[in-house]
C-alpha cells in the first residue's frame with residue numbers, strides 16, 4: 001500500500017467513526033431490512049439509508065433487503081438522493097450468496113468481485129449481476145422484481 005492510499009484509508013475511517021463527515025459512511029454497520037413485498041416488487045423507505053451523524057445527516061452506502069420470499073438478498077446502493085441500484089446477491093459463477101463490502105460485492109466461494117453497479121471486476125465469474133430497476137415514489141423506492 002502506498003503512502004497516499006494509506007492516509008486516505010486510515011483518515012477516512014477515523015473521520016467516519018467520529019461522525020465528522022457524511023461522505024465517509026461506509027463504516028456504519030450494515031442495515032438489513034425486509035421491505036414490503038407487493039405484487040411486482042419490493043418497497044423500501046429511503047430513510048433507511050440515513051445513519052446517525054453527530055453534526056450532519058450521513059447516509060449508508062448500501063442496505064441489504066432480506067425477505068423470506070426471495071431466494072437471495074438484494075443489495076441496494078445509494079449514489080445520491082435520486083440514484084440507486086438494486087443488485088441480486090447471487091454470484092454469476094456458481095450461485096453462491098455474495099457479501100457486501102463497501103462499494104464491492106465479493107464471493108466467498110472462489111473470489112469473484114462485482115462493483116456497486118453489478119459489473120464483474122474480478123473473476124472467475126464472467127457475467128454481471130442481475131440488476132433490478134428502481135423507481136422513486138416520494139420517500140419510497142420500488143424495486144421491480146419482474147425485470148430479468
Ligand code: FES
Nearest residue numbers: 091093094107110
Ligand atoms: S461461486 Fe462465486 S466465484 Fe465461484
